[in-house]
Amino acid sequence: MLTESELLALMSDLESFRVERTISTTDTDKSREAICSFANDMPGSGLPGYLLIGVDDKTGKACGSKATDQLLQQLVSYSTDGTILPPPALVAYKHALSTGEGEVAIAEVQPHHLPPVRYKGRICIRVGPRKGVANEAQERILIERRIAASKTFDALPCLGSTLDDLAPDLFLNTYRPQAIAAEVIAENRRDIREQMASLRLFDLEKNCPTHAAILLFAKDPLQWLPHAYVQFVAFPGTDMAGDPTAKRFAGDLLTLSRELDAFSRTLPTSRPVPVSALREENVWDFPPAAVRELVMNAIAHRSYEAASPVRFYRFADRLEILNPGPLYGEATPMNFPRQTSYRNPVVAEALAVLGFVNQYGRGVIRAQEALKKNGSPEARFEFGDTFFGVTIPIRP
Numbered sequence: 001m002l003t004e005s006e007l008l009a010l011m012s013d014l015e016s017f018r019v020e021r022t023i024s025t026t027d028t029d030k031s032r033e034a035i036c037s038f039a040n041d042m043p044g045s046g047l048p049g050y051l052l053i054g055v056d057d058k059t060g061k062a063c064g065s066k067a068t069d070q071l072l073q074q075l076v077s078y079s080t081d082g083t084i085l086p087p088p089a090l091v092a093y094k095h096a097l098s099t100g101e102g103e104v105a106i107a108e109v110q111p112h113h114l115p116p117v118r119y120k121g122r123i124c125i126r127v128g129p130r131k132g133v134a135n136e137a138q139e140r141i142l143i144e145r146r147i148a149a150s151k152t153f154d155a156l157p158c159l160g161s162t163l164d165d166l167a168p169d170l171f172l173n174t175y176r177p178q179a180i181a182a183e184v185i186a187e188n189r190r191d192i193r194e195q196m197a198s199l200r201l202f203d204l205e206k207n208c209p210t211h212a213a214i215l216l217f218a219k220d221p222l223q224w225l226p227h228a229y230v231q232f233v234a235f236p237g238t239d240m241a242g243d244p245t246a247k248r249f250a251g252d253l254l255t256l257s258r259e260l261d262a263f264s265r266t267l268p269t270s271r272p273v274p275v276s277a278l279r280e281e282n283v284w285d286f287p288p289a290a291v292r293e294l295v296m297n298a299i300a301h302r303s304y305e306a307a308s309p310v311r312f313y314r315f316a317d318r319l320e321i322l323n324p325g326p327l328y329g330e331a332t333p334m335n336f337p338r339q340t341s342y343r344n345p346v347v348a349e350a351l352a353v354l355g356f357v358n359q360y361g362r363g364v365i366r367a368q369e370a371l372k373k374n375g376s377p378e379a380r381f382e383f384g385d386t387f388f389g390v391t392i393p394i395r396p
Contacts, residue, residue, distance in 0.1 A: 002050070002106060007095055010050055011104075012060040017043055017126040021055040023063045025071055031107070032078055036119035037126040039088035040142060041111035042134070049126075051075070051107040067094035067105035075107045080362060082352040084119050085179075086345050088112055114155070114345055115142040116198060121181030136190065139198055146200070153305055154212040154344040157203035158224050163192065165224070166209060166217040170252060171196065175216065179353045200346045211304060212346035216253045227309050227324070230260060230299070234314040248309075253347070257299060257356045264292040267314070273375075285394045286319055289370035294379065294390050296356050297363040298323045300348045301388070308387075319392040326388055333383045337364035 002010070010019045020034035031051055038049025053075075054065040075092035078084060089110040096103045116123040116139055123134035123142070134142065171192070176185065179199055188195065196202035201213040209217075214224045221228050229250035236242040249256050249263070265288045272280040298310045303325025311322040327333070329341025342348050351357040368378055375395055382389035 001093055002095065002108075004095065004098060007052075007097075007104065007106070011052060011055050011062070014057075014060055015129050017128050018045070018047060018049045020049075020051045021057040021060065022051075022053055023056055023065065025053060025065075025074075025105075028074075028078075031075070032084055032119050033124045033131070035078055035088055035090060035107060035109050036084050036117050036122075036124035037131065038109035039084070039112040039117040040115050040123060040125050040134070042125040042127055042138060042142070044145065046111055048111070049109045051109070053105040053107075054102055055104055062097055062099075062101040062104060064102035067103040071105050075105065078107070082357065084117060085349045085352060086112060086114050086117060088117060113146075114200065115146050118180070121179060121184060133184070143197055143204075152343065152345055153303075154215070154346045155200050155210055157206035157208045158211050158214045159206065159208060161208050161214060161218075161224055163209065165219060166213060167219050167252070168192065168217075170217040170254060171201070171213075174254065175350070175353065178355075179350075200349075210346070212344070212350065215304065215347060216350055218252060221252060222250060225304055227307055228304055230256065230295075230310040230312055232263075232312040232314070236316065238315050238317050253299070253350065254354060257296070257351065257354065260295050260299070261292060261356060264288060264295050267291060283395055284374050284376075286392055287370045287374040287376060290367040290374075290376075290379070290392060291319065293363045293367040293370070294321055294392065296351065297367075300351055300357065300363075301325070301328065301343055303343060304347075306386075317394050321390045321392075323388040323390075324386070326385055327383055336381065336383070 010016065011021065013019060022030060024030065034051045053071065054063055054067060055061070056063055072092045072094060076090065079087050079090040090107055092105065092107045094103050094105050116134065123139055125132060125134045125138060176195065193202050193204065196213060197204050200210060202209055211225065214221055215228060218224065229248055232247045232249065233244045235244045249259050268284045268286040268288050268291060270282040270284050273283050274280050295312065298321050302310055302323045306324035308324040310324070313320040325343060327336060328343040331339045331341045348357065357363065371378055377393040380391040
């Protein structure tokens with residue numbers, strides 16, 4: 001957190017590329033553009049950027065406003081609501097000036113390790129005090145900076161694959177219009193390889209698609225990642241005895257996600273329960289919203305390197321989802337689900353772009369809220385050495 005002397009220095013430095021000053025609490029576009037530009041860190045400083053709300057941009061003076069908790073929560077939401085992708089690392093806090101001139105709301109944004117970062121499909125940057133959208137040369141600098149950083153599995157090249165292994169229409173006509181702003185596409189003079197590379201979907205050095213591109217757009221993803229599917233099995237009782245029925249969900253992630261989304265909404269059944277002598281309400285054995293969130297969570301966070309599919313089991317008294325790969329990165333059994341680390345940041349971004357994920361890091365929390373609203377027991381989690389499991393009990 002900034003000390004008062006550091007804050008005052010940033011307030012008065014009107015030429016800094018690291019600071020956006022505003023008195024507006026309602027111009028969310030301006031705030032998000034600033035956060036996006038700080039995450040891109042175009043000068044390559046490695047230093048955080050600061051959005052200061054409650055400071056006049058022309059004078060650098062505090063305007064006497066108050067930084068409410070609602071404002072701070074709004075700032076934090078900009079990193080999780082899916083409008084800035086990949087999501088930035090952001091903390092929000094307030095500082096009451098000792099001079100009595102008011103409070104300043106501060107959003108502190110760290111440079112992203114996987115640039116370029118986009119807001120509404122645009123790569124916002126700052127060079128000195130100048131704000132703008134990255135041109136092709138600036139975008140390439142950001143891409144090269146990302147390549148130099150360590151990569152997750154989904155951002156690594158899928159060696160041996162080529163563009164011919166992909167269905168280009170999925171990228172050009174389905175994904176690209178949702179990931180990149182229309183005017184940016186209209187001005188684009190680059191070939192498909194460079195366009196995909198800017199979205200972490202093509203490795204220019206190895207001249208091949210990344211694993212994320214194979215998962216998203218391959219004609220046959222299982223040719224390259226043979227366990228990238230979801231196996232659903234329904235057992236008649238409370239154990240694995242009896243004759244089960246099975247169904248496999250496979251294909252590109254768009255197809256797989258659509259089918260699973262529809263299936264997770266139709267799988268549960270509802271029934272009326274009395275809430276008073278004169279009124280009934282319908283409840284679900286498994287609330288569809290909770291099932292959907294946890295299934296999508298499995299697709300986003302599973303290990304695609306593992307030699308196992310996602311296992312989705314239905315028993316008479318519960319649902320179970322077993323995910324290959326344990327908790328990842330900074331997430332531990334002690335801080336789960338408050339702490340989220342992304343094993344597959346490119347895949348997670350794609351699911352957000354395609355509308356299957358609404359808010360980053362909120363899937364498990366939203367599922368628990370849906371269960372509580374339905375009157376169901378909470379979901380239970382199992383943290384294995386090689387897997388992550390969740391059990392959704394049936395509503396009594």
